[in-house]
Amino acid sequence: MCQLLGMNCNVPTDICFSFAGFRARGGLTDHHRDGWGIAFFEGRGARVFLEPCASADSPVAELVRRYPIRSLNVIAHIRKATQGQIHLENTHPFQRELWGRYWIFAHNGNLCGYQPSLSGRFLPVGSTDSEHAFCHILDALAQRFPDAAPSPHELHAALRTISIEIGRHGEFNFLLSDGDYLFAHSSSRLVYVIRQSPFPVAHLSDEDLAVDFNEVTTPDDRVAVIATTPLTDNETWQSIPPGTLQAFHLGAPVALGETSTVAAEIGTGLSPSA
Template identity: 60%
Template structure:
């Protein structure tokens, strides 16, 4: 199974510490070595890095660990190929534009049984079931709301229905962001933690590294991290329920 990592914050924050532990799962502490990718929103723009080399060997992953790009919404993915061959066009996250916003999507799980008709403007470039599901979500959002984006509550309700429909066909752990909110759905495994004042010293589960967040943050900062399996051993991670979708805005899950 692939691994997902999402970050949603109230102020632009770097992800160096969490990405360091996560990247180790791409070939060292776990067996996900069929490519990886990470997308950072920066204002309305997106910075996307994808690679079909294992995350622990990739010079681009090395750059990200050294170069603290600050972002309010990040989605990362380490791939274990189950559908689609190992190629750049099959690496998550995927990016498309809808309503003049970029949308970023990553998925883990198996959607072999999900073959929706794609009749709108969104078509897969690669041959993964994940990109097909992403195209389906955007197609259906555009069909429901037309040319103008809805308010967040309407978007959340529509996505809840669509995601529930997809998850009825198979395993659909996924993260989706339009740069303002981060939507996360759990079929089998997702956990989150909210880091805020007073910040702890966190210890990576995958490597003998600690960071005292109080040294690198201000009392206003609030960061939600969402991940397949908890990244740290001394923070209180909350497991998603099966079939649960959460929406994170400004570093907090919405009620």
């Protein structure tokens, strides 16, 4: 199976530390060698890097690890192919436009016998079940809200209904963002950690690398990091219960529906690192 990494913050933040550990799982500390990708929202734009190769061996992934691209929302993926050949068009995350905004999606799991009916507005370029699911999600949202984007609560309710429908076909862990909210759906396993003052000295599980976030943050900064499995070995990661669609906004889990957790206080700040 693949692995997911997401970040949602209250100020533009780089993901260099977390990506260093995540990248190692793409062929060094784990067997996900069939592609990698990462997407950074920057204002209304999205900067996307994709490669159909192991992230641990990729000079581009090394560039991303070293270059502090700051963003409020980031989605990354390392691939272990289950459906679709190892080609660029099958590499996550996927990107589409809806309601004048870019949407980014990445999936971990396997959907069996999944052949959704699509209107034609959103069509897959590759041959993965994941991209088909993404097109189905956006197609269903566009048909339900044809004129304008819904409220966050309406969007959450619609996404949860669609996720339950798709999830009947198999394992369906995913991350989805429009650059404002980040939605994390747990079918089997997803975890998250909230980094805020007082910040920890975090140590990666996959590399002997630690960072004292107090040296690179302000007391008002807050960052949510979501992953398939914990990236650090000295922080308390919270599990997202299976069957939950959890929304994150400004670095905190927010309650938009019955299965969401309670939001933390919202703050402001400068540019930390995660």
